[in-house]
Amino acid sequence: MIEPVLDYIDENLDDSIEDLKALCRIPSVAAKGDHMVEAAQLVMRLLESADVDASLHRTSGAPVITGEINVGADKTLMFYDHYDVQPAEPFELWDSDPFEPEIRDGRLYARGVADNKGDTVSRISAIKAFIETDTKLPVNIKFVIEGEEEIGSEHLPEFINANKHFIKADGGIWEFGGSGIDGKQEAWLGLKGILFVQLEVELLSHDSHSSNACVLPSAPYRLVWALGTFKDKTDRILIDGFYDDVRPLSAEEKEAIYKIDFHEGRVRKFFGIDSFLNSLSGDELKEHYYNSPTCNICGIGSGYLGAGSKTVLPAKAFAKLDFRLVEDMNPDDILKKVRGHLDKHGFSDVKIAWHEGYPAAKTPVNHPFVEVVDRANQRVFGHPLVIHPTSPGSGPLYLFKGHVPMVSIGVGDFYSRVHSPNESILIDNFHRSMKRIAVLIEEMSNY
Ligand SMILES: [Zn+2]
Numbered sequence: 453m454i455e456p457v458l459d460y461i462d463e464n465l466d467d468s469i470e471d472l473k474a475l476c477r478i479p480s481v482a483a484k485g486d487h488m489v490e491a492a493q494l495v496m497r498l499l500e501s502a503d504v505d506a507s508l509h510r511t512s513g514a515p516v517i518t519g520e521i522n523v524g525a526d527k528t529l530m531f532y533d534h535y536d537v538q539p540a541e542p543f544e545l546w547d548s549d550p551f552e553p554e555i556r557d558g559r560l561y562a563r564g565v566a567d568n569k570g571d572t573v574s575r576i577s578a579i580k581a582f583i584e585t586d587t588k589l590p591v592n593i594k595f596v597i598e599g600e601e602e603i604g605s606e607h608l609p610e611f612i613n614a615n616k617h618f619i620k621a622d623g624g625i626w627e628f629g630g631s632g633i634d635g636k637q638e639a640w641l642g643l644k645g646i647l648f649v650q651l652e653v654e655l656l657s658h659d660s661h662s663s664n665a666c667v668l669p670s671a672p673y674r675l676v677w678a679l680g681t682f683k684d685k686t687d688r689i690l691i692d693g694f695y696d697d698v699r700p701l702s703a704e705e706k707e708a709i710y711k712i713d714f715h716e717g718r719v720r721k722f723f724g725i726d727s728f729l730n731s732l733s734g735d736e737l738k739e740h741y742y743n744s745p746t747c748n749i750c751g752i753g754s755g756y757l758g759a760g761s762k763t764v765l766p767a768k769a770f771a772k773l774d775f776r777l778v779e780d781m782n783p784d785d786i787l788k789k790v791r792g793h794l795d796k797h798g799f800s801d802v803k804i805a806w807h808e809g810y811p812a813a814k815t816p817v818n819h820p821f822v823e824v825v826d827r828a829n830q831r832v833f834g835h836p837l838v839i840h841p842t843s844p845g846s847g848p849l850y851l852f853k854g855h856v857p858m859v860s861i862g863v864g865d866f867y868s869r870v871h872s873p874n875e876s877i878l879i880d881n882f883h884r885s886m887k888r889i890a891v892l893i894e895e896m897s898n899y
Contacts, residue, residue: 456585457890461578465883468577469560471498472882473553475535475569476562482536482603488514491535495572495597502580504595509615513607514599518618521579521593527896528592530621530856533572534601537564538871545873559876566868568627570877571885572597574863575625578889590897594621601627604648604808605848612851623821623896624856625889626849630864630881633715633722637833639825640860642814642842643849644745645777647786650806651675656767659755665765672754672769678799679771682747686730689747691786691793699780701743705841708817709738712838742842746776770805776846783809813850814842815857824899825859828892832884837861861888 461468475498480491492508492515499506504519514536540550540563548554553562560570575595582589596619598608612619632638655671683689701709716733720726727733732740754769756762775786787807794802815822817839829837843860852858863885869875 454587454890454894457578457581457587458887460581460585461883461886461890464577464581464584465879468573468886469555469879469882471577472560472565472570472573473562475573476553476565477551479540479551479563480536480599481539482514482600483539485514488536488599492517492599495535498573498576499595502576503583504576504579504593506595509611511607511610516599516608516611517595517597518615519593519595519597521589523589523592525589525591525897527590527623527899528594528621529893529896530594530596530624531575532624532852532858533568533575533595533597533627534599535569535572535597536599536602537567537569538602540873542873547874550873550875555879558879560879560882561874561876563875566628566630566862566864566875566877567870568601568862570863570882571627571629574882574886575889578886578893581886581890582893589893591622591893594618601847604646605810605851606808608848608851619852619855621856622899623824624852624858625825625892626847626858626860627862628864628870629860629862630868630877631866632838633718633866634713635865636835636838637829637861638840639822639829639837640840640843641817641819641822641858642779643812643847643860644842644844645781645783645810645812645850646846647775647777647783647790647809648807649773649775649787649790649804650770651678651773652768652770652803652805653678653801654768655801656765659767660765662763662765668765671766672752674799675752675754675769675771675802678794678797678802679749679752681793681797681799689745691747691789692796693789694745694786697780697782697785698743698745698778701739701841702817704817705742706739708839708841709742710735712738712840714738714741741844742840743778745778745781746774748774748776750774775809776844777809777812778842779812779814782811810846810848811850812842812846813853815859817841819857820899821857822859824895825861825892828888828895829861831891831895832888861885
């Protein structure tokens with residue numbers, strides 16, 4: 453019944469690649485806030501070319517786009533994507549211009565091609581194939597495409613609160629995914645939450661000659677001492693009550709993760725390490741990967757960082773930290789605990805200058821929609837999905853929790869280098885992912 457749709461996808465692959473290239477040429481870097489409306493408008497045109505009823509919703513930040521095809525079916529399938537990308541810097545590490553897409557050895561290189569413009573275009577192209585071949589869509593379709601995913605989806609709650617009626621579907625496909633290190637297709641059923649904070653210390657009115665370090669206090673040392681109290685050397689986080697609300701993995705989740713081949717040796721080799729943190733391996737390594745919260749230093753800044761030496765006693769120091777949170781941990785609660793921890797250890801002068809965050813969310817591993825996605829994957833890729841109960845990464849899935857059971861699959865692969873120079877996708881994954889969406893739409897009518 454969907455043969456013509458699949459044939460259309462094959463015959464029009466080049467057009468889909470051109471659409472993707474056009475979207476990748478727009479440097480919609482959310483962190484810089486440039487070109488956001490331009491990217492949103494192109495996404496609108498792509499949706500309209502697939503007969504999707506598209507709307508652009510202004511927010512206090514980048515616009516959110518919705519799309520809908522209501523065929524009066526019983527079931528509705530939703531897609532969540534984003535048109536923003538990470539900064540491309542450092543440019544010198546790219547082998548081609550990050551905003552001029554280039555195909556080399558079966559891969560398409562561009563900033564955002566994997567995360568997540570390739571997914572966005574593959575999903576729109578799959579819908580277009582139904583429309584262009586006059587094949588009746590057996591499900592209603594909805595899109596939510598935002599422009600601030602890479603900077604914490606700050607204004608998505610504003611849109612969702614104003615459009616609660618729209619956030620409802622029988623199944624949803626989340627933005628990212630692809631094949632793992634062994635080439636097998638993976639599905640991610642959840643996302644961790646996150647709390648991001650910036651700590652700042654200022655001890656002098658201005659930088660001083662470093663000879664004064666014998667009588668003046670050092671801001672970077674003060675910050676390093678404060679940071680040193682957050683963890684012990686086995687990586688145990690020492691903030692009072694930090695682990696209190698961690699929900700343990702369920703029996704079904706444990707069963708799912710114990711089945712996964714983590715390819716420990718290959719992953720260690722990829723990162724150039726002899727062993728994982730605390731020599732973790734086997735089931736214990738997996739339990740940490742899927743269900744450990746973290747306290748991570750993303751960056752520390754102070755003093756002179758240029759070539760050679762400059763003897764200076766810096767007045768100020770700052771650090772950027774992220775805490776990945778698992779289900780039931782609340783970012784506001786963790787923020788209070790971080791503040792309480794600093795005060796208790798005598799670091800009331802270390803300021804939390806800035807923070808943002810949101811909680812974790814998961815679709816249950818035994819949800820029937822997961823099976824539907826798996827069947828579609830088997831029909832196109834010829835093997836069952838590797839089911840991850842959650843990703844170790846974060847995303848605003850909590851906003852859809854209880855309204856749309858989301859599964860994350862996509863066009864990427866282990867070597868896609870998302871957020872890094874030379875981001876790329878395999879054209880073949882992009883092609884087959886479009887077909888997987890078409891088959892999923894068919895499978896959804898039997899669910
Ligand atoms: Zn990303």
